Amino acid sequence: xxxxxxxxxxxxxxxxxxxxxxxxxxxxxxxxxxxxxxxxxxxxxxxxxxxxxxxxxxxxxxxxxxxxxxxxxxxxxxxxxxxxxxxxxxxxxxxxxxxxxxxxxxxxxxxxxxxxxxxxxxxxxxxxxxxxxxxxxxxxxxxxxxxxxxxxxxxxxxxxxxxxxxxxxxxxxxxxxxxxxxxxxxxxxxxxxxxxxxxxxxxxxxxxxxxxxxxxxxxxxxxxxxxxxxxxxxxxxxxxxxxxxxxxxxxxxxxxxxxxxxxxxxxxxx
Amino acid sequence: xxxxxxxxxxxxxxxxxxxxxxxxxxxxxxxxxxxxxxxxxxxxxxxxxxxxxxxxxxxxxxxxxxxxxxxxxxxxxxxxxxxxxxxxxxxxxxxxxxxxxxxxxxxxxxxxxxxxxxxxxxxxxxxxxxxxxxxxxxxxxxxxxxxxxxxxxxxxxxxxxxxxxxxxxxxxxxxxxxxxxxxxxxxxxxxxxxxxxxxxxxxxxxxxxxxxxxxxxxxxxxxxxxxxxxxxxxxxxxxxxxxxxxxxxxxxxxxxxxxxxxxxxxxxxxxxxxxxxxxxxxxxxxxxxxxxxxxxxxxxxxxxxxxxxxxxxxxxxxxxxxxxxxxxxxxxxxxxxxxxxxxxxxxxxxxxxxxxxxxxxxxx
Amino acid sequence: xxxxxxxxxxxxxxxxxxxxxxxxxxxxxxxxxxxxxxxxxxxxxxxxxxxxxxxxxxxxxxxxxxxxxxxxxxxxxxxxxxxxxxxxxxxxxxxxxxxxxxxxxxxxxxxxxxxxxxxxxxxxxxxxxxxxxxxxxxxxxxxxxxxxxxxxxxxxxxxxxxxxxxxxxxxxxxxxxxxxxxxxxxxxxxxxxxxxxxxxxxxxxxxxxxxxxxxxxxxxxxxxxxxxxxxxxxxxxxxxxxxxxxxxxxxxxxxxxxxxxxx
Numbered sequence: 001x002x003x004x005x006x007x008x009x010x011x012x013x014x015x016x017x018x019x020x021x022x023x024x025x026x027x028x029x030x031x032x033x034x035x036x037x038x039x040x041x042x043x044x045x046x047x048x049x050x051x052x053x054x055x056x057x058x059x060x061x062x063x064x065x066x067x068x069x070x071x072x073x074x075x076x077x078x079x080x081x082x083x084x085x086x087x088x089x090x091x092x093x094x095x096x097x098x099x100x101x102x103x104x105x106x107x108x109x110x111x112x113x114x115x116x117x118x119x120x121x122x123x124x125x126x127x128x129x130x131x132x133x134x135x136x137x138x139x140x141x142x143x144x145x146x147x148x149x150x151x152x153x154x155x156x157x158x159x160x161x162x163x164x165x166x167x168x169x170x171x172x173x174x175x176x177x178x179x180x181x182x183x184x185x186x187x188x189x190x191x192x193x194x195x196x197x198x199x200x201x202x203x204x205x206x207x208x209x210x211x212x213x214x215x216x217x218x219x220x221x222x223x224x225x226x227x228x229x230x231x232x233x234x235x236x237x238x239x240x241x242x243x244x245x246x247x248x249x250x251x252x253x254x255x256x257x258x259x260x261x262x263x264x265x266x267x268x269x270x
Numbered sequence: 271x272x273x274x275x276x277x278x279x280x281x282x283x284x285x286x287x288x289x290x291x292x293x294x295x296x297x298x299x300x301x302x303x304x305x306x307x308x309x310x311x312x313x314x315x316x317x318x319x320x321x322x323x324x325x326x327x328x329x330x331x332x333x334x335x336x337x338x339x340x341x342x343x344x345x346x347x348x349x350x351x352x353x354x355x356x357x358x359x360x361x362x363x364x365x366x367x368x369x370x371x372x373x374x375x376x377x378x379x380x381x382x383x384x385x386x387x388x389x390x391x392x393x394x395x396x397x398x399x400x401x402x403x404x405x406x407x408x409x410x411x412x413x414x415x416x417x418x419x420x421x422x423x424x425x426x427x428x429x430x431x432x433x434x435x436x437x438x439x440x441x442x443x444x445x446x447x448x449x450x451x452x453x454x455x456x457x458x459x460x461x462x463x464x465x466x467x468x469x470x471x472x473x474x475x476x477x478x479x480x481x482x483x484x485x486x487x488x489x490x491x492x493x494x495x496x497x498x499x500x501x502x503x504x505x506x507x508x509x510x511x512x513x514x515x516x517x518x519x520x521x522x523x524x525x526x527x528x529x530x531x532x533x534x535x536x537x538x539x540x541x542x543x544x545x546x547x548x549x550x551x552x553x554x555x556x557x558x559x560x561x562x563x564x565x566x567x568x569x570x571x572x573x574x575x576x577x578x579x580x581x582x583x584x585x586x587x588x589x590x591x592x593x594x595x596x597x598x599x600x601x602x603x604x605x606x607x608x609x610x611x612x613x614x615x616x617x618x619x620x621x622x623x624x625x626x627x628x629x630x631x632x633x634x
Numbered sequence: 635x636x637x638x639x640x641x642x643x644x645x646x647x648x649x650x651x652x653x654x655x656x657x658x659x660x661x662x663x664x665x666x667x668x669x670x671x672x673x674x675x676x677x678x679x680x681x682x683x684x685x686x687x688x689x690x691x692x693x694x695x696x697x698x699x700x701x702x703x704x705x706x707x708x709x710x711x712x713x714x715x716x717x718x719x720x721x722x723x724x725x726x727x728x729x730x731x732x733x734x735x736x737x738x739x740x741x742x743x744x745x746x747x748x749x750x751x752x753x754x755x756x757x758x759x760x761x762x763x764x765x766x767x768x769x770x771x772x773x774x775x776x777x778x779x780x781x782x783x784x785x786x787x788x789x790x791x792x793x794x795x796x797x798x799x800x801x802x803x804x805x806x807x808x809x810x811x812x813x814x815x816x817x818x819x820x821x822x823x824x825x826x827x828x829x830x831x832x833x834x835x836x837x838x839x840x841x842x843x844x845x846x847x848x849x850x851x852x853x854x855x856x857x858x859x860x861x862x863x864x865x866x867x868x869x870x871x872x873x874x875x876x877x878x879x880x881x882x883x884x885x886x887x888x889x890x891x892x893x894x895x896x897x
Contacts, residue, residue, distance in 0.1 A: 003714040007732060007776075010769050014747025015739055021750065068650040071643035078639065081647065083882070090878040091871070092654055094828075097837045098853045099870040102863050103657040106664040113660035144657065147650070164355035167322050168413075170342040171349040172369035172420055182368070186359040198737075205740030208837035212853060222742040222838075229746065229842045241750075244743040251738060268359045268400045 019248075021241035034242035042219060043243065050204060050221045051250060053135060057142040058199035062192065064143070065150025066158075072151075073158050086155070089148035096145045101212025104141045108132045133214045141213055142203050149202060150195055157191035189265035197258045201251060221247055272333035272423040272456055273298050274319060279328035281314050288314040290480035291328065299454040301447070303467035306477035307503070312460045315477075316426050319458060321345050333423065348417030348425045353433040355413055356401040362388065362412045363397040369420035387415040390449060407438035414446065418453070425450070425457045431466065443470055464504045468492060476500045498618055501546045508547040510586045511620070514539055520612065525585040527563050530612040537617065546616035549578060552590035557605040567604045570597060581606060658871065665864035679862040683855075689866075692851035695763055699847065700833035702764060703771040704826045707779045710772070712822065715783045716814060719792045733780040736773050741838040744770060749843060763845040770839050775832060779825035786821020790814075824881045831877040835870060 025031040037043060071077065072085045107114045108125070109132055118125060131137060161184060169179040185192075207222040216223055221243055228240040274296040281289040289311040296302045304312035317323040319330055321342030329338045337345055356365050366387055370380045388394045391411040401409055410430050417425060427446070431439045447470045450457050461467050467474045468488040475485040476499070484496035495501035501509060512522040512529075520535040521528050522545060529545075537543065557564045565583035577597035581588045588608055592600070600606055666675040683689050718725050736744075748770055752759070759765035795817065799809040815822075837849040852870065856863040 001714060001717075003710045006710055006772070010748070011735065011739070011744075011773050014744060014751050016747075017751050018743060018747040064650070067646045071640075071646040071650075074640060074643055076639045077643050077647075085650075087878055087882045088654065090881070091875045094831050094835065094878070095871055095874050097835055098849045098856065099835065099867040100657075102852070102856055102867045103661045103871075106864055106867075107657045107660035113663050114656060144654070147653070162354060164351045165357060167320070167342070168349065168351065168355045168357070168416070169368075170322070171320055171345070171347055172372065172416070173343050173346070174368070174372040175343060178372050182372075183357050183359065187357075201738065205742065207740070207742045208841075208849070212837070212856065215857075222740060225742050225746060226838070226842055229749070230844075240746050244740075244746050247740055247743060269402065
């Protein structure tokens with residue numbers, strides 16, 4: 001089938017090339033040195049930063065996205081809010097990269113609209129240790145697509161929460177908190193876990209937003225790969241490939257963590 | 271156990287009146303069914319009692335106390351839903367224990383009570399299973415046990431059998447009644463299935479368009495329907511328009527033919543009435559030339575021990591249940607004479623302009 | 635059940651709305667500031683953009699890229715998804731898994747591999763956006779088109795439609811062209827619009843393989859001029875928004891929308 005041939009040529013071949021290249025030295029011989037380098041500075045910090053940014057935005061984005069999605073779906077909220085939110089989330093989840101970075105510069109940059117507004121109120125965030133061009137700033141911008149992505153993937157699961165469960169809980173004397181603790185959250189847990197892992201991967205792979213925001217000044221793995229690719233650092237062409245493999249490994253480790261958690265959370269479905 | 275009183279209960283959704291001021295008193299330990307087609311307000315009424323919804327006006331009294339504004343989790347009312355209400359993340363056991371757990375019963379007392387209840391609904395050996403490993407009927411048993419675990423003062427059941435197979439439905443319905451009688455718990459049962467309501471209840475309230483049409487013991491609902499709606503909705507009924515002929519002797523005229531109907535006594539001569547006759551009281555004989563109500567057999571419907579014959583008199587169609595053996599003597603096309611005992615028929619006055627109620631067959 | 639909106643819901647929805655609208659408002663305010671003096675309010679930034687030939691060139695490149703990606707993606711995937719749904723339902727999980735791979739392989743990694751593998755291929759492919767870049771974009775668009783199509787195919791009864799068509803004497807080609815395609819139009823359109831939105835916004839691969847697409851142009855303006863970039867950002871947002879609203883209007887995009895990714 002032409003489709004499989006295409007996937008082989010443009011997806012698996014390049015990925016395989018990266019894998020293999022990571023184990024080659026400059027002369028083409030086999031080596032583990034490239035991967036060993038990943039545990040040295042600055043790569044070590046870059047990986048730590050990337051993982052930290054991804055974890056923070058996945059968890060925070062997951063939580064906020066869930067709360068917003070639930071607020072829109074729950075009984076009493078007018079229907080048009082739900083559909084407006086869905087469309088808007090689809091836009092925002094795809095509105096990443098350079099334009100998003102710029103929108104945040106316009107908002108919270110040194111002369112951003114919100115910054116100047118706050119400064120006029122006597123609270124300039126830049127006087128209090130905040131800067132948009134740091135890890136915190138990147139996290140703030142990433143949340144702009146993480147939250148909507150969470151809204152999109154978790155809404156169907158929230159729809160699946162039956163009214164009967166809530167009402168049965170109430171008739172059995174449970175408070176709203178007890179409902180969430182014993183019924184709501186456990187039932188949603190498999191979906192929540194999947195969603196958070198998706199968010200993690202999404203943020204871990206992101207390049208353009210961080211690049212547009214900091215111009216390559218923030219120490220994240222994709223940024224450095226980009227720097228190697230576009231730049232003049234030609235001493236070891238395999239370093240970029242090693243970093244790429246490192247990213248695969250991190251994602252694989254996340255999956256290893258995720259699978260047993262998921263199994264535990266969904267044991268009642270089997 | 272407690273009494274339940276619904277006082278002038280009204281619930282309006284937007285411009286739809288779901289419940290139009292209903293008034294019911296349920297005695298302690300009584301089993302009352304709310305029966306009616308979909309959209310008649312029966313479920314709305316139940317949800318008001320449970321506290322999932324608040325009435326637009328009117329009150330709900332439990333054991334004489336006004337609970338209209340008490341939230342559902344402080345009412346102590348047990349509820350069984352139509353289906354899929356078990357918490358899917360908990361075993362049968364944990365489901366039953368849930369109400370006891372949230373009110374912090376000690377562990378031993380809890381597990382004793384759970385075992386007792388699973389025993390009561392006949393599921394002692396399914397305690398460790400998750401809901402998706404249980405059949406629909408078993409799930410509803412667990413739901414019943416769960417509702418009963420907290421020793422509620424009232425048990426509410428919202429069409430608990432409608433999602434089940436016919437056979438399981440029959441069996442479970444008898445079991446519900448048996449358990450209810452044993453515990454003596456005040457019970458409100460919502461259903462659209464008239465047979466179910468009649469077979470299980472102490473009293474049945476028939477609802478239509480947010481109003482109670484009739485509230486009475488099953489035998490009375492069936493034998494003496496109070497309104498044309500009830501007559502149509504409950505059981506199969508021949509409904510024929512007639513005019514009162516001689517009120518003294520008890521005679522009505524059906525398209526010019528005089529028929530003896532005891533219930534016509536005391537009506538006004540010439541009054542337009544609706545004559546109600548159950549098919550099982552209708553007798554058919556091969557027509558002679560002696561007059562009377564005569565028609566032609568148009569079809570047979572085999573129902574097992576009895577066969578229902580449809581007879582067309584030209585102005586109305588009659589149904590008559592005969593023993594299958596007798597029915598075979600009156601094939602399709604046969605001319606037959608219709609008769610029924612004068613005491614068996616009901617007569618309802620029809621207003622001059624009142625239309626016959628029409629019921630969507632899907633609602634039955 | 636008509637009840638009042640819960641206060642908690644109001645708070646979260648307001649927080650969400652603020653988070654998402656403030657950057658847009660800020661960008662709009664920026665776009666009205668003068669690039670020389672930094673004061674409000676003028677439309678000169680929009681003028682600067684419109685009169686920049688590089689703008690028209692980059693947007694044309696991105697748009698043609700998107701169309702090309704859509705056509706190739708659909709040509710590859712429609713028969714595949716049809717065939718899998720009809721004849722090889724066992725392959726469904728396999729292809730579904732394949733469709734998730736582009737989500738797992740970060741674009742930055744993909745571009746590393748692609749540049750490496752295809753270095754030295756003829757110029758008409760390697761040095762032209764319509765060759766190299768499209769090849770990469772089809773892979774990026776693959777999950778979006780696949781899930782949209784799959785939802786579309788699942789919504790119709792492929793078996794019955796195919797059998798009905800063939801029992802009436804239609805050939806395979808007629809069946810696919812006259813019966814199946816009209817029924818999955820909506821799904822295909824949803825996939826196409828998603829692809830459009832993605833390609834019009836993709837920066838990572840384009841910039842690292844040094845092609846001047848629309849997002850690369852935005853970054854260029856951003857680095858060199860400041861305020862006019864905000865006009866471009868709004869335009870970019872508008873394109874994404876139009877694509878998503880179109881999907882919502884097509885209606886069948888539901889299955890696809892729930893899998894919309896970011897970054």
